[in-house]
Amino acid sequence: MNCKKILALLCMMTVLGILLTGCGKKAKEQWAYIHEPEKPALSFYEDGSAEFKDVKYTSYEITDKLIKLTDKKGTVSEFEYYDDGNQRYVYEGMNYRYAEGDDNTQLVGVWISGESSFEFTNKGTFMEDGTFPGYYRVQEDGKILLIYNDPFPDTVLKYELKDGGLTIYYPWPMTKFEKK
Numbered sequence: 001m002n003c004k005k006i007l008a009l010l011c012m013m014t015v016l017g018i019l020l021t022g023c024g025k026k027a028k029e030q031w032a033y034i035h036e037p038e039k040p041a042l043s044f045y046e047d048g049s050a051e052f053k054d055v056k057y058t059s060y061e062i063t064d065k066l067i068k069l070t071d072k073k074g075t076v077s078e079f080e081y082y083d084d085g086n087q088r089y090v091y092e093g094m095n096y097r098y099a100e101g102d103d104n105t106q107l108v109g110v111w112i113s114g115e116s117s118f119e120f121t122n123k124g125t126f127m128e129d130g131t132f133p134g135y136y137r138v139q140e141d142g143k144i145l146l147i148y149n150d151p152f153p154d155t156v157l158k159y160e161l162k163d164g165g166l167t168i169y170y171p172w173p174m175t176k177f178e179k180k
Contacts, residue, residue: 025049030177031088040177042067042090052077080158080169089171091158096166104164107138111166118168 025047030040043051050060050069057069057077067079067090080091094113101109110119119127126136126146134148139156146155158169 031090031174032177034087034173034175037175037177042088042174043177052079082171086175088174090174091169091171093167093169096168098164098166105161107144107159107161107166111168118166 025045027040027043028046029044031042032038032040040051041053044060044062045051048059050057052069055071058072059070061068065080065082067081069077069079071077082089094116096111096113096116096118098104099110099112099117103109107120108122111117115129117127117129120136124135124137125133127133128146132148132150132152134146134150136147137145139145142160143156143158146157148154155171157171160167160169
C-alpha cells in the first residue's frame with residue numbers, strides 16, 4: 001500500500017471514530033462519592049437526562065429535598081438529599097433481613113444485607129459491618145443518630161421497619177466532580 005492510501009485510511013478511521021463516539025453529552029452538574037472522587041456517580045445533563053451509578057435516566061427533577069429520576073419505561077426513582085455547602089448527601093436505601101434477636105418488629109437485633117450488617121442492642125449500642133462500633137439514639141420521624149466510637153462523624157440515617165424487614169437510608173456524601 002502506498003503512503004497516500006495509508007494516510008487516507010487513517011484519516012477516514014479517525015473521522016469515523018469521532019462520529020461513532022461523539023463528543024459526549026454536556027454535563028450540567030456532576031457529583032462523585034467522596035470515597036471515589038475521580039468517578040462521577042450522579043450526572044445531570046443539559047438535554048434533561050441523568051445518570052446515577054451507571055444507570056441512565058431519560059429525565060430528572062430536583063426539588064429542595066428530592067431527586068426524581070425517570071427511566072425510559074417511565075419508572076420513577078426518588079432519592080432524598082441535602083446539601084451543606086460543598087457536599088451533597090444522597091440517602092440510598094438498603095434492605096436488611098432479620099438474622100438474630102427476639103423480635104423482628106423492633107430495631108434491636110442483628111440485621112444483614114449481603115456483606116453489610118447492623119446490630120442494635122437494647123443498651124443503645126450498635127455495630128456496623130462487624131467493625132464500626134458506637135452508640136445510637138432513635139429520634140423522631142424514623143431517624144437514628146449514630147455516634148461512632150471511631151473517627152467517623154456522627155450520622156443521622158433514616159430507617160423503616162416493615163413486614164419483618166429493615167430498610168436503612170444512609171446519607172452517602174458526595175462532592176462536585178471536576179474533570180482533570
